[in-house]
Amino acid sequence: MVDPADREDRKQEQLEHRRVSPEGARLTTDQGIRVDDTDNSLSAGERGPSLMDDFHLREKITHFDHERIPERVVHARGAGAYGHFRLHESLAAYTTAEFLCDTSLTTPVFVRFSTVAGSRGSADTVRDVRGFATKFYTRQGNFDLVGNNMPVFFIQDGIKFPDFVHAVKPEPPNEIPQASSAHDTLWDFVQLQPETMHMMMWLMSDRALPRSFAMMQGFGVHTFRLVNAEGRPTFVKFHWKPRLGTHSLAWDETQKIAGKDPDFNRRDLWDRIAAGDFPEYEFGVQLVAAEDEHRFGFDLLDPTKIIPEEEVPVRPVGTLTLDRNPDNFFAETEQVAFHIANVVPGIDFTNDPLLQARLFSYLDTQLIRLGGPNFPQIPVNRPVADVRNHHRDGYHQMDVHQGQASYHKNTLSGGCPVVGGEGSFTHYEERVDGSKIRKRSDSFEDHYSQATLFWNSMTDWEKEHIVGAFRFELGKCEHKHVREGVVEQLNHVDHDLARQVADGVGVEPPKAPASANHGRSSPALSQANAPGSVQGRKIAILAADGVDSAAVAAVGGALKDAGAICEILAAKDGFVQAANGGQVEVTRAMPTMASVLYDAVLVPGGEESVRTLAQDGDAVHFVAEAFVHCKAIGALDAGIGLLERAGLTGVEFAGGDTAVSDTGVVTGRGPGGDFSAKLIDAVKAHRHWTRAKSHVPA
Numbered sequence: 001m002v003d004p005a006d007r008e009d010r011k012q013e014q015l016e017h018r019r020v021s022p023e024g025a026r027l028t029t030d031q032g033i034r035v036d037d038t039d040n041s042l043s044a045g046e047r048g049p050s051l052m053d054d055f056h057l058r059e060k061i062t063h064f065d066h067e068r069i070p071e072r073v074v075h076a077r078g079a080g081a082y083g084h085f086r087l088h089e090s091l092a093a094y095t096t097a098e099f100l101c102d103t104s105l106t107t108p109v110f111v112r113f114s115t116v117a118g119s120r121g122s123a124d125t126v127r128d129v130r131g132f133a134t135k136f137y138t139r140q141g142n143f144d145l146v147g148n149n150m151p152v153f154f155i156q157d158g159i160k161f162p163d164f165v166h167a168v169k170p171e172p173p174n175e176i177p178q179a180s181s182a183h184d185t186l187w188d189f190v191q192l193q194p195e196t197m198h199m200m201m202w203l204m205s206d207r208a209l210p211r212s213f214a215m216m217q218g219f220g221v222h223t224f225r226l227v228n229a230e231g232r233p234t235f236v237k238f239h240w241k242p243r244l245g246t247h248s249l250a251w252d253e254t255q256k257i258a259g260k261d262p263d264f265n266r267r268d269l270w271d272r273i274a275a276g277d278f279p280e281y282e283f284g285v286q287l288v289a290a291e292d293e294h295r296f297g298f299d300l301l302d303p304t305k306i307i308p309e310e311e312v313p314v315r316p317v318g319t320l321t322l323d324r325n326p327d328n329f330f331a332e333t334e335q336v337a338f339h340i341a342n343v344v345p346g347i348d349f350t351n352d353p354l355l356q357a358r359l360f361s362y363l364d365t366q367l368i369r370l371g372g373p374n375f376p377q378i379p380v381n382r383p384v385a386d387v388r389n390h391h392r393d394g395y396h397q398m399d400v401h402q403g404q405a406s407y408h409k410n411t412l413s414g415g416c417p418v419v420g421g422e423g424s425f426t427h428y429e430e431r432v433d434g435s436k437i438r439k440r441s442d443s444f445e446d447h448y449s450q451a452t453l454f455w456n457s458m459t460d461w462e463k464e465h466i467v468g469a470f471r472f473e474l475g476k477c478e479h480k481h482v483r484e485g486v487v488e489q490l491n492h493v494d495h496d497l498a499r500q501v502a503d504g505v506g507v508e509p510p511k512a513p514a515s516a517n518h519g520r521s522s523p524a525l526s527q528a529n530a531p532g533s534v535q536g537r538k539i540a541i542l543a544a545d546g547v548d549s550a551a552v553a554a555v556g557g558a559l560k561d562a563g564a565i566c567e568i569l570a571a572k573d574g575f576v577q578a579a580n581g582g583q584v585e586v587t588r589a590m591p592t593m594a595s596v597l598y599d600a601v602l603v604p605g606g607e608e609s610v611r612t613l614a615q616d617g618d619a620v621h622f623v624a625e626a627f628v629h630c631k632a633i634g635a636l637d638a639g640i641g642l643l644e645r646a647g648l649t650g651v652e653f654a655g656g657d658t659a660v661s662d663t664g665v666v667t668g669r670g671p672g673g674d675f676s677a678k679l680i681d682a683v684k685a686h687r688h689w690t691r692a693k694s695h696v697p698a
Contacts, residue, residue, distance in 0.1 A: 010384045011082065011108035011137045012324070018379045019327060029059055069334075070369045071120045074165055075131045077179075078114030079213065079266040080333035081273055083322035085109050085136060085283065091317060094234045094287060095226035097346035099138040100317070108137045110380060111322060112336055113213045113269070116148075117168050118179025123258035124265035125249060126179040127208045127469065132218030132240060133338045134320070137384045140423060144342040145238055146362070149210065150202045151219035153303045156195050156444050158357020164189060164196075182476035191485025194447040197493055198304050201454045204469035205462065206248035206527060211599075211686070212268045214279035214536065215247040222355040223300045225348040226287075227428050235288040235300055235350070237307060239314050243280040245530035247686045250629045251468065256596045264597070270325055277536050277563075278323045284314035298450070299443035303354040305450055309524040332380040337366040348428045353440075371395050388417040448492040452517055455494050457525040461689035467497065471504035483507050488514070532684040535563035537599040539683070540626075542619055542642070543570050543586070546608025549578035551636050551671045555602060558676035564683065566602075569593055571616060579606045590618050595626040600683045604671075605637030614645045623648070625698040627665070630691050632682035634666045636675065643667070647696050664688030 027035045035056055042054035050057065085099065085107040092101040099107045114131035115122065130149040135142055154164050167189035170176055177183055181203065190196045202208070210216040218240030226234045249257070257264045272279060286307050288300065298305040326332035339362040340355065349355060366375050372395030375381060390406045405413040458466065470490070474483045484507045491498035495513035502509040523529055539559055541552060556566045567587035570576050575583040595601060601623060603610070613619040623646040626633055635643050640653050643665070654660040659668035659675035664682045668675035682688070 009108070011110075014382065014384060015327075015379050029056055030063070069371070072114075072369065073365065074116050075112075075114040075133075076120045077118050077122050077124070078112045078131065078333060079269050080110060080112040080326055080336060081269060081279075081322040082324040082326070083109050083111060083278070083320060085318055085320050087318040089315075089317040091226065091285070092228070094228050094236075095346035096229050097138070097143070097226070097344050098140050099136060099143070099344075100226075100346065105139075108384065109320065110135045110137075110332070110336060111320070112333060112338070113216070113265070115179065117181065122179035123262035125209065125254035125257045125262075127181065127203065127251070127254070127473075128179065129203065129208065130210060130213075130216060132216070134218075134240075135336065135338060135342075135381075136344075138344055139385055140344040141385045142342045142381075142383045143344045143347065144338045144340060145220055146338045146340045146358075147218050147220045147238065147240075149216045149218055150199065150207055151221060151237075151239075151306045152199050152202065152450075153221055153354060154196045154199045155193070155354060156302055156304055156440065157353040158355075158361065159353075160193070161354075161357060161361070177476075180476075182473040184477045184479050184482055187474060187477050187486055188479070188482045191482055191489055194489055194492070195304055195444075197447055197489055198451040198454065201451045201466065201493070204466045204473070205454075205458070206465055207246075208469075209249045209251060209254050210265065211247045211249050212244075212272075212536070213265055214269065214272055215242050215244050217241055217246050218281065222303055222352045223288075223350050225350055225428055227346055227348055231429070233290045233348075233428055235290065235293060237286040239284040239286070240281040240320065241284060241314070241316075243282065244533045244535060245686070246527050247530060247532075248527060250687070251465065251472070253596045253629045256594065260594045261597055269322075272536055273322060273325050275565075278321050280322075281320040282316045283318035283320055284316045286312045286314055288312060298446060299441060301350055301352045301441075302444050303352055304447070308453070308522040310522055326380075331378075335370065335375075335378050336380045337370060337375050337378070339363055339366065343425075345423060345425045374398065390417075448515065449518060451493040453520055453522055454525055455497055456517065456519065456521040457523060459526055459528045462526060462528065463497075467500045467504070470497075470501040474501065474505040477505075480507065530686075532686055533563070534559070534680055534684050537564045537683050538597070539564050539566045539600045539602055540593070540595065540598040540622070541566055541568045541602045541604065542590070542613055542622065543568050543576050543584060543604065543606075544609040544612035544616075545577040546579050546606045546612070547576055547584055548605040548609070548637065549580060549582055549584050551604040551606075552584060554671040555604065555634065555636070555676050555679065559602075559680065559683070562680050562683075564600075564680075567593075567598075569622075571612075571618075576609070579608070590616075590622070595622045595631070596629070598626070598631070599686075600632035600634070600679075601626045602679070603633075603635040603639035603642045605639050607638045610638040610641050613642050620646050621698060624696050627691070628693045628696050628698040630664065630687040630689050630693065632664045632666070632679065632685070632688070634668075634675070634679040634682070636668055636671055640667050649695065650692055663691040 041050040041057050043050050087103045090101050090103055099105055112133045116129045118126055132147050132149055134145045168181055168186045170178055171183060171185050190200055220238030224236050226236050293300055340358045374394050374396045377398040392406050403413045474486055477483050483505045487498050487502045487507055490501055491510040491514040494517050499509040559566050569588055569590040570586040571590055573586055573589045575585055578584050623642055627648055651665045652660050652662040654667040654669055657669055659673055659678050661678040661682060666679045666682050
């Protein structure tokens, strides 16, 4: 039986005291004085000058002028949610962190997802790394797991972080391009820094184009230490795996979504939670005994390396569920302050040089962004654990400290707060010695083998996407020597990859490999092996007057029962007339939407309806574009004619009573039989990337 005080609502109960509702309230100034008019300035006569006496005007304008705070230098654009973490398997043999030991506890969390390079106003679907930061409000204090959706990083040492960020950000002369790595300064940095190659393979893969935050993995990136009650350390890497599988968008699709709905991923997260379709992630750990630190062919402290899951399997031990949207974006999602140094007893750091720099950087950036040292008192940041120390004053001090003494040791406050005791944080004791030098360990020198491992692990269609991404990005670089330098680096990863990229960016392909491909692969790295689900998938049902309402009800009902969200699109809002004389309610007007905002398309029968749709360029393009983006498409009876009108040649269509499924295109003569089941299977597969599609204009 879980103690009610240990349930996930502890954080929400704390926040409840800070929530302010406008319902039934009267408008006042910040001093609580009721306001009689907030639409007209105080003036000398109806047409006279405004008066300085108008304290309400001055207060209102002054507050407005100061409403914005500096955005994050990186990870500026984000979305957040509250939730809870439940442990299924105790790690007490490895750590004293209570939330990782006691399976009866439920730990409240706040999670913020983000893009890295763009500003707050950039689009969600750019090619970029995604932040996956989790604040655990544990009974021992806050633990911040500040990770990404990729398990490695661009650099090995944090001293290079300003250089990397300056390179990837918009270029100084014209602040172009926004939220894009496709420009000279980034790739100039890459061609001169071979340590970037593993991460660049991830960035050029579909991992940089997540379909949804609910379909995105998360990684702690660094190797941390767990420390148990006996003081024994164990190296650990942290993982989040989405219950819905890891799935991505098509590159062409992401660019169109950026125009149609720049809030695509943020909206998806909000809508899922609002609908009760809560995102879930499996929390896993890779554990390495201290004595095995050097048994790998790479250094565990190198943040540009993974531990392949085939060598050390990810051990699932808990579940993260996101089940509450924030009440106020600024107060919570914008003001949440993550810091990698926020650890609890039983979790400690390693000497990873990137991690060590982050231990300084995160605190430093919060101080300027949030106005001073008291940002941990902001409600979203405040621990549920009791906070007692001698920190005093500063901007925005919220606590009223009592007592005479604000120092340690003291007798005037009874020696309180008392230092130490059970549950105190104790750093892992590690012998450290060496000369004062600026030199990286020789064990960090392998920059290519894991980039090659990633390439070898991809399916043919994943490799095709990676080559296309490199060609696009380098094709935007104006300096030929930059393109040549990147191709030279890629030739160390894989000769065929380098030749394909060179062929597309106008540089001489390398004649021989710079190094031999080692041939090793890791199936866990391919998204082709991810589980599929219909849950939360959005299906567009195209309709016009004369639509077969029975088919809409039958197939739409089956899709909804499987967890999909079905929306009926027509030329305008309102209703369309059904073939049987009834009406079908339209969810959205087709001109306000696009195929890129849906996971699949259904064209029900009805001769008149399909005839109208076939004459509507938007409807024809809708189907063709969904086909080119490899989405599931279903068509019944006359609806098959719209597929033909859209140019979907080379696909087998149903000719008899049996439904036919061909590379995700499902057709049938009537909603009966196994049409719905086959369409559900096609949607569950996410995309049909092997589909022949280059002949279809969209």
